[in-house]
Amino acid sequence: MSAAQLLNPKAESRRRGEALKVNISAGEGLQDVLKSNLGPLGTIKMLVDGAGQIKLTKDGNVLLREMQIQNPTAVMIARAATAQDDICGDGTTSVVMLVGELLKQADRYISEGLHPRIITDGFELAKIEALKFLDTFKLEKEVDRELLLNVARTSLATKLNATLAAKLTPAIVDAVLAIYQAPAKPDLHMVEIMKMQHRSAADTALIRGLALDHGARHPDMPKRLENCYILTLNVSLEYEKSEVNSSFFYSSAEQRDKLVESERRFVDAKLKKIVELKQELCGNDGKKNFVIINQKGIDPLSLDVLAKNGILALRRAKRRNMERLQLICGGTAQNSVDDLSEEVLGWAGLVYEQTLGEEKFTFIEEVKEPKSVTLMIKGPNQHTIAQVTDAVRDGLRSVYNMIVDKSVVPGAGAFQVACAAHLKSDAFSKSVKGKAKWGVEAFADALLIIPKTLAANAGLDIQDALAALQDEYAEGNVVGLNLETGEPMDPELEGIFDSFRVLRNCVASSASIASNLLLCDELLKARQMGRAGGPGPGMDGPNDHISNMASYDSDSSDGEFEETNVLLGYASKDADDDTISRLGGTPDWLDPENAPSAAYARCKVCKDLMVLLLQVNGELPERFPEHDRRLYVFACRRETCRRREGSIRALRGLFEQLQQPV
Structure with missing residues (x-):
């Protein structure tokens, strides 16, 4: 009997060899799902949610975040891989592939009697040496547009x-170069990604300015203006109610007109100052124009006044766009109209509005300094x-990584082949003593999963392609795999580069995850993570046990649930059949004909409704204290919610305690 079962006979656990098999099979299973996506010739997966929405993708990050993964080991690997994307912007599929292959290679040696600790020691030595080799293998380059084009295209x-990637590459590189001001790092938040369901994905374009997802709210306002002064405001140009709740009464039409006039007096005064500034700067010749972009509202009467004076006004602009406007157009955002002058205004050469169906877009181009740009992504449908x-975001991060690291790594599997050969070379293998050398060899073999998978996805013979790469590298040439011919080629000449940062994190994180999984010798089914568990059955008196469960699963527990205080009659007997069968039958004290009232509340974990499984008011046996005689037990109705199983276990324990003889 294990230690966990000694403490709690009902504990669910997996020990030693069985736990290791579970971890290895989970890693291999996740690897099998994603390996067909790797590389430019990888396949595409279709994700369909419960509402029927479709998403087509081969991005490992999207797949791992949105797939329903239930195996706990696979979930752990998926989280580590998505963390790789958060840090580096790419490499999720490679991490999953490498972790799965490390576990597979380790299983080969473990089945021959080698202890997992020895293998993990070898993994650690190999990881350190691989990172040192990567530092010598990388190519240090200066920031150059042609090099950035190759990095983004890869x-x-x-x-x-390939065709669409070639068309999008210049837009992505130019977007990053527009906001890049050496020696500071480029701020990718200054690249706005706007989506427009229109035409095809090949029409995606870079706008050296700002695109707003709304237009003017008055039909008479101009749709296209050149040589524009830009006034950015955070001023309300609409009638606002007073903070004091008051009423006014009038007895004649004249009094009503005076009341309306007094209400408009403050707004009209603001409009007058804006119109006077426009007349002073632009005149009436039409060579210069005036545009207002306001973060607050503009009422219809104010819009009418501005339209009559030829002013284009946009209201309720997003705050982040207000900040970008000041960067690209100049000027200063104003919180008042009292001190308006030419110095606080920005400038744009062209402002125009485009209507697409029921949506309007406003474009601000030909600005002074395009320190912020917009990538307008187009496509015929939402999943495209x-x-x-997703691809554009990864492309932006790859360009960013190259600018920051000022180095790249030859791609197409070149690093993996070279690193595997280095780990198996006499120069390094002689420095590894003892059985740890088998862990190093397993690590070297696992690295080759990347070129093997690239060859398999291209329909090539895996062994022939790998042998050709290894033979060529043995002659002193750095080569990658040409996926069209299956022959070795020079990645640097072909312009195929991997990110140094992505590879470094991929090697380090994969080795750490695989080592942790290999050293896991027992799987235990735990209580809720982050919550202190109450004592198990038999460790305290029945009163303490019931009190702990009442505080754990009652409607007053730590604000875990929002009680709606809505009582929906009696719970039907059929609704509770599944729960009662899982509890081992109906207890004597629970009368099915007089089922407890069914209250509903909202589960904060999954946002679904949860049902009151049990409501006891004064029906508990006399041996329980008075404060325990009022008890509620809730359970979430969603089967995948972690609150459901916890509630069922607590209710089962409560039933057992209640059925004990006095």
């Missing part, structure tokens, strides 16, 4: 088809736009 080609958006 990243995009793994997410999109989503696919392109």
Whole structure:
């Protein structure tokens, strides 16, 4: 009997060899799902949610975040891989592939009697040496547009088809270069990604300015203006009610007109100052124009006044766009109209509005300094736009990584082949003593999963392609795999580069995850993570046990649930059949004909409704204290919610305690 079962006979656990098999099979299973996505010739997966929404993607990050993964080991690997994307912007599929292959290679040696600790020691030595080798293998380069084009194209080609990747690459590189001001790092938040369901994905374009997802709210306002002064405001240009709740009464039409006039007096005074500034700067010749972008509201009467004076006004602009406007157009956002002058205004060469169906877009271009730009992503449908958006984000991060690291790594599997050969070379293998050398060899073999999978996804013979790469590298050439011919090629000449940062994190995180999983010798089914568990059955008196469960699953527990205080009659007997059968039958004291009232509340974990499984008012046996005689037990109705199982276990324990003889 294990220690966990000694403490709690009902504990669910998996020990030693069985736990190791569970972890290894989970890693291999997740690897099998994602390996067909790797590389430019990888396949596409279709994700369909419960509402029937479709998403087509080959991005490992999207797949791991949105797939329903139930195996706990696979969930752990998926979280680590998505963390790789958060840090580096790419490499999620590679992490999953490498973790799965490390576990597979380790299983080969474990089945021959080698202890997992020895293998993990070898993994650690191999990881340290691989990172040292990566530092010598990388190519240090200065920031150059042609190099950035190759880096972005390599990243995009793994997410999109080659033709579309080639068309999007210049837009992505130019977007980053526009906001890049050496020696500071580029701020990718200054690249706005706007989506427009229109035409095809190949029409995605870079706008060296700002695109707003709304237009003017008055039909008579101009749709296209050149040589524009830009006034950014955070001023309300609409009638606002007073903070004091008051009423006014009038007895004649004249008094009503005076009341309306007094209400408009403050807004009209603001409008007058704006119109006077426009007349002073622009005149009436039409060579210069005036645009207002306001973060607050503009009422219809104010819009009418501005339209009559030829002013284009946009209201309720987003705050982040207000900040970008000041960066690209100049000027200063104003919280008042009292001190308006030419110095506080920005400038744009062209402002125009485009209507697409029922949506309006306003474009501000030909600005002074495009320190912020917009990538307008187009596509015929939503899932195409989503696919392109994910690829563009990865492309932006790849360019960012190259600018920050000022180095790249030859791609197409070149690093993996070279590193595997280095780990198996006499120069390094002689420095590894003892059985740990088998862990190093397993690590070296696992690295080759990347070129093997690239060859398999291209329809090539895996062994022939790998042998050709290894033979060529043995002659002193750095080579990658040409996926069209299956022959070795020079990645640097072909312009195929991997990100140094992505590879470094991929090697380090994969080795750490695989080592932790190999050293896991027992799986235990735990209580809720982050919540202190109450004592198990038999460890305290029955009164303490019931009190703990009441505080754990009652409607007053730590604000875990929002009680709606809505009582919906009696719970039907059929609604509770599943729960009662899982509890081992109906207890004597629970009368099915007089089922407890069914209250509903909202589960904060999954936002679904949960049902009151049990409501006891004064029906508990006399041996329980008075404060325990009023008890509620809730359970979430969603089967995958972690609150459901906890509630069932607590209710089962309560039933057992109640059925004990006095």
